[in-house]
Amino acid sequence: MNNFDLIKMSISSLLRRKLRTILTLLGVVIGTSSIVVMISLGIAMDLSFKESLKQMGNLNVIDVYPSYDMMPAMGSRGSEGVKLDDQAVRTLEQIPGVEAVMPSKNAYMRISAGKMVGDVNLIGINPEVMEAFDFEVQKGRLLSSLDKDAIVFGQQVAFNFRNPRSRNQEPMHHMMFGQDMPQEPPLDLINDKMLLTWDMSYGERRANKPDTDSDYTPPPPRKVKGVGILEGSFSEKAYSAYINLNTLEELLEEENKARHVDKSKQRKEDRYQNIKVKVSDIQQVESVQEKIKALGFQAFSLSDMVKSMKETSRKMQAILGGIGAVSLLVAAIGITNTMVMSIYERTREIGVMKVLGARLNDIRNLFLLEAAMIGLGGGCVGLLFSYLVSYILNRVTAGFMGNMGGNIGISVITWELGLTAVVFATMVGIISGYSPARRAMKLSALEAIRTE
Known part of the structure; x- marks a missing residue:
C-alpha cells in the first residue's frame, strides 16, 4: 500500500x-x-517582569558605588576603599x-515658584x-x-509642589494613588520663574519654620530656569531633577562654606556619589559588572533582578505546565484505549489484509497514522x-486591572508555544x-480471519 492508501x-476508519x-x-x-493556557500565564508573567524593569530603568545600565572594606587585612590600605573620582571614571x-560613563552627585534642595514650593x-x-x-x-529640551x-x-516632580500658605499643604503627588489623580501639574516648570535654595523652610510661614542652628545662614537663593520635562511617568528619572554637575558642585561649595565644613574633610570624601555605566550590548552586562566588582567597586544592575525573575518564571511555567500535562496524560490513555478497541473490532479486517499481502509495516503504520491524526487534530483544535481562552482572560482581567496590567495581559501565547503544543x-498520539x-x-493471519 502506498502512503495515499494509508x-x-x-x-x-x-x-x-x-x-x-x-x-x-x-x-x-x-x-x-x-x-x-497554563504555560501562557507563565510567559505573560515573565514579559510583565521585563516590561516593569524597563519602566524602572535601562537594562544596559550598571550603577557603581564605592566599596568599603569593613574588615581590612593588617597593614592593607583597604580601609578607605576605592574612590568615585575622575580616575575611577577614566578606568x-x-x-x-x-x-x-555618567558620574553624578545628589543634593536635596528646595525650589520656589511664586507661591508654590517643592x-x-x-x-x-x-x-x-x-x-x-x-x-x-x-517637552522642551535636554x-x-x-x-x-x-x-x-x-x-x-511638578506634583511634589505645594502652597505652604494653603490649608491643604500636602504635595499633589500624594493624590496620585487615590481616585482624584490630578490631570495637570500645579505649575509650569518651564515657563514659571524659580528660585533654588538650601533653606528647606523657604516660603513657609514664620510660625511653621523649624528651629535651625543660629550659626548657620543659608546661601542666598539662586535663580534657575526649567528647560525640559523628561519622558516617562514611572521610571527612576520621573522623580528627580537634573542640573549641570559643575553648577551643583558650586552650590555644594557654597553650602559647605555656610556650614563651615573643613575642606580637608571634603577632599577625603568621594567626588561623586554614583557613577552609571552603560554597556553597549545587554549580553555583556554581567561580564562588565563582574569586571567592575573586580576593581573594588560595588556594582548593581537591573539584570540582577532579571535573573531572579527568570528563575521564578521558569519554576512557575514548570508547575503550571505540569498541571496541564496531567490532562494530556489522561488524553494519551484515551488514545491507547481507542486504538486497542479498534484492533479488537477490526481483527478480521487485519487478517484479510495480511492474507492479501499487506506488509507488517503497512499494518503498523496504519494504526500509528490513525493515532497521529487524533493527536494532530486534537492539538490544532486545542490550540485554537x-x-x-487567552483572549477571554485578557479581556476580563483588563476590566478590573486597568493600567496596572500593562500592555502584556495575563496570558500570552507565542508562536513557538503554539507550534510546540x-x-x-x-x-503523544503516536506514542500512545x-x-x-x-x-x-x-496478530496471526489465520486466527484473525477465523475471528467473528
Missing part, C-alpha cells in the same frame, strides 16, 4: 466510529489547551563593552552623556554643556481553543498508538 483508510473518535479528540483538546571608560532631589550630571543614557524629553542654571525635570500532541499498532502487526 491516509484514506485511516480517515475512513476514524469516520466509521465518529462518536468514539470525537470523545478521544476531546480529551486531546482539553489536554493541549490546558498545557498551552571604567576603558573597560571593553562600555559605551558611556523639595526636590537634584542630580548633577554631565549634559554631554544624557542622550547616551536615553534621556528623552516630552541640558547642554553651556547651561549653568538650567534644570530638566522628571514628569512627576487556547487562543479563545501541536507537535507535542501529535507525538505504538503499542496497539505492534499488537495488530503481530
Whole structure:
C-alpha cells in the first residue's frame, strides 16, 4: 500500500466510529489547551517582569558605588576603599563593552515658584552623556554643556509642589494613588520663574519654620530656569531633577562654606556619589559588572533582578505546565484505549489484509497514522481553543486591572508555544498508538480471519 492508501483508510476508519473518535479528540483538546493556557500565564508573567524593569530603568545600565572594606587585612590600605573620582571614571571608560560613563552627585534642595514650593532631589550630571543614557524629553529640551542654571525635570516632580500658605499643604503627588489623580501639574516648570535654595523652610510661614542652628545662614537663593520635562511617568528619572554637575558642585561649595565644613574633610570624601555605566550590548552586562566588582567597586544592575525573575518564571511555567500535562496524560490513555478497541473490532479486517499481502509495516503504520491524526487534530483544535481562552482572560482581567496590567495581559501565547503544543500532541498520539499498532502487526493471519 502506498502512503495515499494509508491516509484514506485511516480517515475512513476514524469516520466509521465518529462518536468514539470525537470523545478521544476531546480529551486531546482539553489536554493541549490546558498545557498551552497554563504555560501562557507563565510567559505573560515573565514579559510583565521585563516590561516593569524597563519602566524602572535601562537594562544596559550598571550603577557603581564605592566599596568599603569593613574588615581590612593588617597593614592593607583597604580601609578607605576605592574612590568615585575622575580616575575611577577614566578606568571604567576603558573597560571593553562600555559605551558611556555618567558620574553624578545628589543634593536635596528646595525650589520656589511664586507661591508654590517643592523639595526636590537634584542630580548633577554631565549634559554631554544624557542622550547616551536615553534621556528623552516630552517637552522642551535636554541640558547642554553651556547651561549653568538650567534644570530638566522628571514628569512627576511638578506634583511634589505645594502652597505652604494653603490649608491643604500636602504635595499633589500624594493624590496620585487615590481616585482624584490630578490631570495637570500645579505649575509650569518651564515657563514659571524659580528660585533654588538650601533653606528647606523657604516660603513657609514664620510660625511653621523649624528651629535651625543660629550659626548657620543659608546661601542666598539662586535663580534657575526649567528647560525640559523628561519622558516617562514611572521610571527612576520621573522623580528627580537634573542640573549641570559643575553648577551643583558650586552650590555644594557654597553650602559647605555656610556650614563651615573643613575642606580637608571634603577632599577625603568621594567626588561623586554614583557613577552609571552603560554597556553597549545587554549580553555583556554581567561580564562588565563582574569586571567592575573586580576593581573594588560595588556594582548593581537591573539584570540582577532579571535573573531572579527568570528563575521564578521558569519554576512557575514548570508547575503550571505540569498541571496541564496531567490532562494530556489522561488524553494519551484515551488514545491507547481507542486504538486497542479498534484492533479488537477490526481483527478480521487485519487478517484479510495480511492474507492479501499487506506488509507488517503497512499494518503498523496504519494504526500509528490513525493515532497521529487524533493527536494532530486534537492539538490544532486545542490550540485554537487556547487562543479563545487567552483572549477571554485578557479581556476580563483588563476590566478590573486597568493600567496596572500593562500592555502584556495575563496570558500570552507565542508562536513557538503554539507550534510546540501541536507537535507535542501529535507525538503523544503516536506514542500512545505504538503499542496497539505492534499488537495488530503481530496478530496471526489465520486466527484473525477465523475471528467473528
